[in-house]
Amino acid sequence: MATTVASRSSRAVRPGGRSARVRAAVHGAALELAAEGAAEALTIPTIAQRAGVHPTTVYRRWGTVAELLADVSASRFAGDLVVPDTGDLRADLDRYAAGLAKDLTDPDTLALVRATVGIGGEQGAAVCRSERENQLVAILERDRARGNEPPGIEETTDAILAPLYYRAVFTNFPLDPAWVHGLVERLLADQTSS
Amino acid sequence: MATTVASRSSRAVRPGGRSARVRAAVHGAALELAAEGAAEALTIPTIAQRAGVHPTTVYRRWGTVAELLADVSASRFAGDLVVPDTGDLRADLDRYAAGLAKDLTDPDTLALVRATVGIGGEQGAAVCRSERENQLVAILERDRARGNEPPGIEETTDAILAPLYYRAVFTNFPLDPAWVHGLVERLLADQTSS
Numbered sequence: 001m002a003t004t005v006a007s008r009s010s011r012a013v014r015p016g017g018r019s020a021r022v023r024a025a026v027h028g029a030a031l032e033l034a035a036e037g038a039a040e041a042l043t044i045p046t047i048a049q050r051a052g053v054h055p056t057t058v059y060r061r062w063g064t065v066a067e068l069l070a071d072v073s074a075s076r077f078a079g080d081l082v083v084p085d086t087g088d089l090r091a092d093l094d095r096y097a098a099g100l101a102k103d104l105t106d107p108d109t110l111a112l113v114r115a116t117v118g119i120g121g122e123q124g125a126a127v128c129r130s131e132r133e134n135q136l137v138a139i140l141e142r143d144r145a146r147g148n149e150p151p152g153i154e155e156t157t158d159a160i161l162a163p164l165y166y167r168a169v170f171t172n173f174p175l176d177p178a179w180v181h182g183l184v185e186r187l188l189a190d191q192t193s194s
Numbered sequence: 195m196a197t198t199v200a201s202r203s204s205r206a207v208r209p210g211g212r213s214a215r216v217r218a219a220v221h222g223a224a225l226e227l228a229a230e231g232a233a234e235a236l237t238i239p240t241i242a243q244r245a246g247v248h249p250t251t252v253y254r255r256w257g258t259v260a261e262l263l264a265d266v267s268a269s270r271f272a273g274d275l276v277v278p279d280t281g282d283l284r285a286d287l288d289r290y291a292a293g294l295a296k297d298l299t300d301p302d303t304l305a306l307v308r309a310t311v312g313i314g315g316e317q318g319a320a321v322c323r324s325e326r327e328n329q330l331v332a333i334l335e336r337d338r339a340r341g342n343e344p345p346g347i348e349e350t351t352d353a354i355l356a357p358l359y360y361r362a363v364f365t366n367f368p369l370d371p372a373w374v375h376g377l378v379e380r381l382l383a384d385q386t387s388s
Contacts, residue, residue, distance in 0.1 A: 037315055118312005121231055125364040158357040165364060166356035170319040
């Protein structure tokens with residue numbers, strides 16, 4: 001039994017280490033190629049060549065470029081997000097919107113979002129937005145827990161998330177702070193008047 | 195001279211006819227492949243094969259898949275748009291929003307928008323939205339000409355265009371008529387209260 005465990009463990013460590021390195025190299029290559037605006041170069045052979053691994057390794061692990069990009073986006077967009085918690089809805093939404101605007105202003109992130117949506121379709125798009133939507137739900141729920149009546153998630157998505165993604169992905173207009181702040185103001189003005 | 199004109203004319207007719215046929219076949223092939231969700235198959239050799247033309251023809255005419263998709267999107271999104279003109283801003287915006295929602299609900303259009311943005315980047319995205327923005331500008335200008343004070347183009351884009359594109363491109367939520375109408379209502383409610 002001890003031998004089995006040991007050999008299992010060593011087997012697990014070696015491929016694990018190599019596997020993690022391959023993953024990092026392939027993710028890095030996909031990010032680089034997307035950032036170079038070379039969406040046409042986002043093929044498994046090209047990505048594998050850039051990563052210095054055999055195409056078969058990439059095919060076996062991810063299957064398609066769409067799956068690979070969804071995986072890259074998932075690790076890019078998950079985990080590093082902190083939900084603002086100032087105790088005030090307006091301030092939380094301001095921080096949230098400014099953080100998302102900063103993220104979407106980064107050319108590498110934007111290139112990744114465009115490529116993931118373009119090649120990964122609806123599934124890819126879901127990966128790019130779901131964590132951001134979860135954050136928004138958490139902010140609104142906290143405000144409700146404080147006894148307030150915040151706007152609903154649909155209205156908040158339409159008023160803040162949608163214009164930020166639309167402007168970033170579809171236009172070359174800057175996501176300037178005054179405009180970003182104005183989105184929050186407009187949403188909360190509606191709220192007060194209704 | 196007569197001979198020259200005649201031969202020019204016959205030369206112009208033949209390549210013109212062939213050229214139009216090639217364009218239609220290549221556009222059709224790109225649309226089909228995008229609609230099949232096969233963004234990875236959107237390469238010039240694959241498109242050329244589907245269209246039954248030589249890859250060199252496609253390379254020579256469009257250069258890149260990005261350019262080709264921008265051309266396909268331009269002919270898809272231009273020309274067939276009528277600016278609603280009911281004499282009333284609310285009714286015009288309702289018709290506009292319902293028309294855009296219908297367009298973005300079509301799976302082929304949506305696949306084309308995603309592929310054009312994903313592969314064509316900012317330039318591709320501009321092609322997918324510019325005609326729609328022009329329509330909106332025309333609607334607002336007409337209302338101003340009637341002596342009213344309509345919302346600005348930025349606010350209208352944020353309130354109507356952005357949520358429609360965001361929901362269509364990034365989510366799988368339906369663009370249902372009540373929601374679409376609500377976008378217009380919210381924009382104009384802001385307007386009245388400000």
